[in-house]
Amino acid sequence: MASEITYAEVKFKDTLLPVEAKAPPEKSTPQREPCKPKLWVPWLVSALLLLLCVALIITLIGMLHKQSPKAYKLPATFPEWRCALGTPGSKEGVWTCCPMGWKPFRANCYYLSSDSMSWDESEKNCTGMGSHLVVINTQAEQDFLLSWTKDIFSSRRSYFIGLSAQEVEAQWRWVDQTPYNETTKFWIPGEPSSPKKEKCTSFQVHSGTQARQNWNDVPCSISLNRICEAAAAFI
Numbered sequence: 001m002a003s004e005i006t007y008a009e010v011k012f013k014d015t016l017l018p019v020e021a022k023a024p025p026e027k028s029t030p031q032r033e034p035c036k037p038k039l040w041v042p043w044l045v046s047a048l049l050l051l052l053c054v055a056l057i058i059t060l061i062g063m064l065h066k067q068s069p070k071a072y073k074l075p076a077t078f079p080e081w082r083c084a085l086g087t088p089g090s091k092e093g094v095w096t097c098c099p100m101g102w103k104p105f106r107a108n109c110y111y112l113s114s115d116s117m118s119w120d121e122s123e124k125n126c127t128g129m130g131s132h133l134v135v136i137n138t139q140a141e142q143d144f145l146l147s148w149t150k151d152i153f154s155s156r157r158s159y160f161i162g163l164s165a166q167e168v169e170a171q172w173r174w175v176d177q178t179p180y181n182e183t184t185k186f187w188i189p190g191e192p193s194s195p196k197k198e199k200c201t202s203f204q205v206h207s208g209t210q211a212r213q214n215w216n217d218v219p220c221s222i223s224l225n226r227i228c229e230a231a232a233a234f235i
């Protein structure tokens with residue numbers, strides 16, 4: 001019974017197949033021709049999209065390369081630099097770059113030491129790093145240093161700054177030859193008290209409220225922390 005049924009099916013197919021095979025060739029030829037452009041369209045669209053993507057990626061890479069600060073040469077005085085946009089006082093669209101670990105403010109970078117040494121050694125250490133002991137030119141710079149030093153260490157600390165008295169005249173002098181300005185000085189009231197013995201200047205930081213007047217004259221031989229200042233790089 002079962003073999004008869006299968007045979008019947010095969011036979012049925014056999015008889016059907018030639019009928020189907022004969023019929024399509026004439027019908028399918030007119031059908032394939034309008035199909036050809038329909039098959040091309042998705043390929044063409046895909047190829048165009050791929051081209052567009054490649055072009056987009058290339059322009060993006062180009063733009064990133066242009067904007068990246070790494071594409072510019074920074075002074076070799078420091079191995080690593082950190083650049084930022086929108087630093088207070090900087091021009092729009094200009095990157096302000098400071099050596100890694102230094103703090104930018106306006107056109108300069110600042111370094112706070114956690115170790116201490118004499119004033120001479122402090123200045124030598126700063127110059128060895130392509131900088132100098134900080135020269136405070138404006139009230140804004142004084143205020144920036146006050147708030148920054150207060151934030152960094154909670155304990156009371158003193159830092160050497162680049163102001164020292166000359167041997168003979170007891171005349172105050174900045175390390176970079178900036179003229180000592182009578183209107184831009186921030187001595188603690190009553191200081192400097194003994195410029196003959198205390199010829200160097202410290203920047204005193206308290207943990208609590210901090211008066212703007214915080215400079216004190218101190219002997220140059222004592223060990224203090226230091227603040228170095230270097231010019232920022234702009235790209």
Ligand SMILES: *[C@@H]1O[C@H](CO)[C@@H](O)[C@H](O)[C@H]1NC(C)=O
Pocket residue numbers: 113115124125126127128129
């Ligand atoms: C300056 O002092 C820092 C911290 O102690 C040290 O790492 C650096 O090597 C010193 N640089 C020079 C030039 O003395």
Ligand SMILES: *[C@@H]1O[C@H](CO)[C@@H](O)[C@H](O)[C@H]1NC(C)=O
Pocket residue numbers: 137138179181182183184
């Ligand atoms: C001293 O500082 C004041 C205020 O910052 C400034 O107006 C003046 O030009 C400075 N004088 C000198 C000689 O640099």
